[in-house]
Amino acid sequence: MDGKERTLIKSKSRLNILILTHNYIRFPGDHAGNFVHILAKGLVQGGHKVFVLAPHQRGLKIQEKVDDVRVHRFRYAPDGKQRLAYRGNMHELVARSWVNKLLFSSFLIRFFVKALSLSLRKRVDLISAQWWIPAGLIGYWVSLLVQRPLFITSHGTDIRLLEKKGISSRLAGLVFRRAKRVTTVSSFLKKRLSRAVKLPPERIRVIPMPVTPETFKPTPLKDEKVKLILCVSRFTPQKGLDVFLKACKMLQEKGVNFRAKIVGEGPLKDFLALQIKELNLQEHLFLLDTIPQHKLNLLYAESSLVVLPSVEEGFGLVLVEAQLCKRPVVGTRSGGIPDIIQDGESGILFPPGDHLGLASAMERILTDHRLAFRLAEGGYKSAMEKFAPEAVLQKYLEVLT
Numbered sequence: 001m002d003g004k005e006r007t008l009i010k011s012k013s014r015l016n017i018l019i020l021t022h023n024y025i026r027f028p029g030d031h032a033g034n035f036v037h038i039l040a041k042g043l044v045q046g047g048h049k050v051f052v053l054a055p056h057q058r059g060l061k062i063q064e065k066v067d068d069v070r071v072h073r074f075r076y077a078p079d080g081k082q083r084l085a086y087r088g089n090m091h092e093l094v095a096r097s098w099v100n101k102l103l104f105s106s107f108l109i110r111f112f113v114k115a116l117s118l119s120l121r122k123r124v125d126l127i128s129a130q131w132w133i134p135a136g137l138i139g140y141w142v143s144l145l146v147q148r149p150l151f152i153t154s155h156g157t158d159i160r161l162l163e164k165k166g167i168s169s170r171l172a173g174l175v176f177r178r179a180k181r182v183t184t185v186s187s188f189l190k191k192r193l194s195r196a197v198k199l200p201p202e203r204i205r206v207i208p209m210p211v212t213p214e215t216f217k218p219t220p221l222k223d224e225k226v227k228l229i230l231c232v233s234r235f236t237p238q239k240g241l242d243v244f245l246k247a248c249k250m251l252q253e254k255g256v257n258f259r260a261k262i263v264g265e266g267p268l269k270d271f272l273a274l275q276i277k278e279l280n281l282q283e284h285l286f287l288l289d290t291i292p293q294h295k296l297n298l299l300y301a302e303s304s305l306v307v308l309p310s311v312e313e314g315f316g317l318v319l320v321e322a323q324l325c326k327r328p329v330v331g332t333r334s335g336g337i338p339d340i341i342q343d344g345e346s347g348i349l350f351p352p353g354d355h356l357g358l359a360s361a362m363e364r365i366l367t368d369h370r371l372a373f374r375l376a377e378g379g380y381k382s383a384m385e386k387f388a389p390e391a392v393l394q395k396y397l398e399v400l401t
Contacts, residue, residue: 152179245275
């Protein structure tokens with residue numbers, strides 16, 4: 001970045017910030033991109049003016065103000081055809097058919113035109129792209145044209161695309177070299193990103209996405225006769241739900257009195273339902289569709305334990321939410337999860353893919369209420385120190401300014 005851009009950032013106490021994202025809340029309680037909204041809202045509360053640009057979807061307004069964040073949405077197809085965003089699998093949809101590839105081309109063009117227009121009309125001081133693709137790619141071109149600094153945050157799915165090499169790696173090289181600052185949400189992702197695009201580690205800073213503690217009400221951890229195990233996850237191979245099912249089968253065979261609920265959606269739903277039947281877990285384990293945050297909070301309150309068995313999870317936000325509700329957590333010693341769980345203090349870690357280790361960890365917590373209480377208290381303290389908005393936003397503002 002040239003001296004003019006550096007002076008611009010330092011000389012203004014109040015910044016006009018444009019956030020580019022393909023994932024953002026659509027209605028109160030929406031999970032989609034909620035952490036980006038928390039970030040944007042925090043920046044507004046810090047005295048800055050924030051404009052968010054995200055894709056349109058049927059029923060949404062083209063422009064609205066949400067918690068004083070100015071949200072703009074771009075149309076990239078007729079309402080019924082806008083099917084790429086908000087599903088969590090955009091890259092899979094694009095790879096699936098030529099029709100979706102053409103749709104993605106329209107997506108990028110409309111995204112770019114609207115981002116450039118906003119940058120000029122709102123006189124933005126900097127551009128913050130959430131995920132390097134598609135937002136970072138759009139931010140790259142807009143940043144070049146309007147000569148404003150570009151900041152990129154990678155969340156995990158975009159980094160996995162880089163490891164497939166090909167054209168995405170070459171595009172990413174351009175985008176990341178243009179970026180004034182790069183952040184990732186976990187130490188694990190920092191290492192992967194540095195390796196994938198040959199970025200010096202010192203150019204990447206780890207800043208987790210913020211959560212809102214007031215959204216999650218801590219409740220007493222009861223020593224129920226029948227313990228509820230909660231798992232909130234997409235139904236995809238990476239999430240390790242087959243390992244969770246096997247571990248639950250072991251608990252059943254050992255006579256542990258439990259029920260388990262898996263909340264989510266995804267392509268493996270039918271497979272998981274079949275596995276539950278084959279393992280004879282129908283009376284113990286239930287699949288639930290994705291639910292609004294306030295209903296999910298009720299499930300946290302009912303649960304005795306929250307589990308995330310993912311392999312190479314970029315972060316693991318659901319574990320932080322559970323900790324804020326004062327629930328003991330178990331997660332894999334993989335990906336960004338060790339940034340959240342300090343083994344034996346704020347939860348328990350087990351080796352990825354090890355259903356025996358997972359079953360052992362769950363049994364320890366479900367049968368030892370003193371251990372469960374200690375881990376719940378330790379997790380709550382850890383989450384408040386690491387992931388409360390004040391701590392995260394302070395780090396993010398240091399990067400921006």
